[in-house]
Amino acid sequence: MVLDDLMPLDDLMVFDDLMVLGDLIVLGDLMVLGNLMVLGGLMVLDDLMLLGDLVGDLMVGDLMMLDDLMVLGDLVVLGDLMVLNDLMVLGDLMVLDDLTDAEYLMFVGPPPSKANKFSFGQFYDDFSKLLDDITLKKGNLLLMGDFNIHYESACKPEVKKCVKLLESHGLTQLVFEPTHRNGHTLDWIVARHREDVVQDILVEDRQSSDHFWITVELSFLKPTEGPVEVQCRNLKLVSREDFARDLQSSKLLTEPSEDVNELADLYNTTLIQLMDSHAPCVTRYRRLRHEPQWYNDQILLAKTHRRKSERKWRKTRLEIHRQMYNMARNELNQLIRETKSRYYNDNVFSNQQNPKVLFTHLFSLLGKTSNTTLPNVDDDLTLANDFGKFFSSKIEKIRQEFSPESIAVTGARFQGESFDSFDPLTEEQIICIIKQSKGTTCTLDPAPTKFVLEYFDILLPVFTQIINLSLKCGTVPGCFKQAIVKPLLKKPGLDSTCFSNYRPVSNLPFLSKVLERAVKMQVSQHLSKHDLYHKFQSAYRSFHSTETALLRVVNDLQWSVDRGELSRSCSLGLIGRV
Known part of the structure; x- marks a missing residue:
């Protein structure tokens, strides 16, 4: 087979009907079994086994470039793919990584036989290791291809093992119709349990192969297009000296009120007026960028360098420029891997004593991020009012069920010192409490918390007075009772149109x-x-926490077993529905 302008036919090697054309394939300890076919701009490697390191590139025109290739098994390249960086094939599994936000795996599994020396045990081990790695990655996951396992024969041991393996990794197989002319379901489509990526599957026999055509309709959330209107303040332009001087001369510090509600309202209005004066709120339009938190300027420079090298190589087509581009690309990939690993490791180790933050990062790595799901309505204000009425009525019903007469007091009453009033706090105690608090900001705050704490020495007397007045009169200021309520589904998959499936989270x-x-x-x-x-x-x-409670239960059970006693465990879950 001769392709014009592809190569000079020098150093031609032939192994069992294999034609190696010039510098198209760089050989290094290469053992080839099968046939090589070049069809148009698409290259298909059928029954190809590579043992050793394949150094260099496989390139056909501008269609496809495979770098850093390691192959064990059969490789089939399908589709109009332009560039596949760091392609890895393990046991007939082809991983296409970093192409989109989703993770795709295309699978070609030859039936085990003595000729190819391929066994189900070997496949199972390789497949299990791959799932251990790929299911830990965040984002959508889709596995599809010819598994050569009869899924319809649910009683077969290999089918049971594969189904159990998928379930243990939170995956499910979605094709239930025959995909082969002999009535077998050999071609599988696998996705996560909790994802609705696959909307529809159509199996058709188009008489083009012994396998049927499978058409899959996928659903992916696209980022919001176009600029978004935001309200913001430029705090960098605020003069800290001028702001501190105006704050000290304000009525909040010169004429503080002795009423807790008036003082709390004066605190809010004073800070809002000062913020409007020194950093007025402006409307800006910005485009949403979904950049990961580990993305930094060093990666941006490396991407720019890689792109320049790629453009130069595509323009000149010189070997030296191609090598420079490969080097720039490999350096970028290595930098991204190291940066991501360092970022996630630092997050895990720095939050070992903070389970909430730790599990948030772990769920993010596992792709278990919770998306806010709300009923589909045209008017957001009406939906907010409906939620408010529902939660308010729910609280009222709960209050009606409890009365002083219905609460039974058991056991001896406390005869010690009664707790009938709060002691006023000192400024040192207020400092300790604020240091232990998170510097989070609510939309109802008059200014960002971090910005307010920069003037902590000036506002400390105000904070102390508000807290002590509230403790003294036993009254919570009205503005402190207001909250931003966010309804969240109690469990994924519940009916989003039913308000009783939501729980309120207050900020x-x-x-x-x-x-x-x-x-x-x-x-x-x-x-x-x-x-x-x-x-x-x-x-x-x-x-004390859930961890200490579980440790106590386990410890008591172990002590009971050591003493030869019979142990029983009874768990009671209370779910309130109104």
Whole structure:
């Protein structure tokens, strides 16, 4: 077969009907069995086994470039793919990585036989290792191809093992019709349990092969197109000296009110006025960019360098420029791998004592990010009001079910020192509470929390006075009772049109949470001092958590077993529905 302008036919090697054309394939310890066919601009390698390192590139025109290739098994290249970087094939599995936000795997599994020395055990081990790696990656996942396993024969041991393997990795097989003319389901499409990526599957016999055509309709969420209108303040332009001078001369510090509600309202209005004066709110339009948090300037420069090298090579077609492009591309890929690994490792190790943040990162790595699902309505204001009415009525119904008469008091009453008032807090205690609080900002806050804490020495007397006035009169300021309520589905997959399937999550102003901590601190001290905590209480108690409760249960069971006693466990789950 002769292709014009492809190569000079020098150093031609022929192995069993194989024609190696010039420099098209760079050989290094290469052993080839099968036939090589070149069809138009598409190259198909059929029954190809490469043993050793294949150094260099396989390139056909501008259609396809395969770099850093390692092949064990059969390789089939399908589709109009332009560039596949770092392509890896393991046991007839072809992984196309970093093409889109989704992860695709195309599979070609030859039937086990003595001729190809391919066994089901070898396939199972390779497939299991691949799933261990690929299912840990975030994003959508789709496996498709010829598995050569009769899925319709559910009683066969190999089918059971494969199905169990998929289920253990949170995957499911979606093709249930025969995909072969002999009535077998050999071609599989596998996706995660919780994802609705595959919308429809159509199996057709087009008489073009012994395998049927499978058409799959996929659904992927596209990022919002076009610029988005945002309201923002440029805090970098704020003069810290001028802001501090205006804050000290404001009525908040010169004429503070003795009423807790008036003082809290004065705090909010004063900061809002100062923010509008020094950093007025402006409307800007920005395009949404879905850049990962590990993305940095070093990677951006490496991408720019790679792109320049690629353009130069495509323009000149010189071997030296191709090698320069390959080097730039490999350096970028290595930099991305190292940066991602370092970012996730640092997050995991730095949050070992913070389970909430730790599991948030782990779920993100596993692709278990929770997307906000709300009923589809045309008017957002009507939906917000409907949610507000539902949650308010639910609270009222719960209150009606509880009355002072219905609460039975068991056991001896506490005869010690009663807790009938709160003690005023010192500025040192307020400092300790604020340092223990997270610097998060709520939409209801008059200014960003981090910005406010820059003037902490000026506002500390105001914070102390608001907290002590609230504790003294036993009143929570009205503005502290307001919250941004976000409805979340209790479990994935529940009916999003039913309000009872949602739970409200409230985001409170920063000072409101400081007041909560101040109250909790004194209540906890009283309960601990007089040993009023229940023996097995773990919630809302220092040095207690779900982990300590589970450790106690396991410890008691082990002690019971050691003493030869019979142990039973009873779990009770209370779910309130209104």
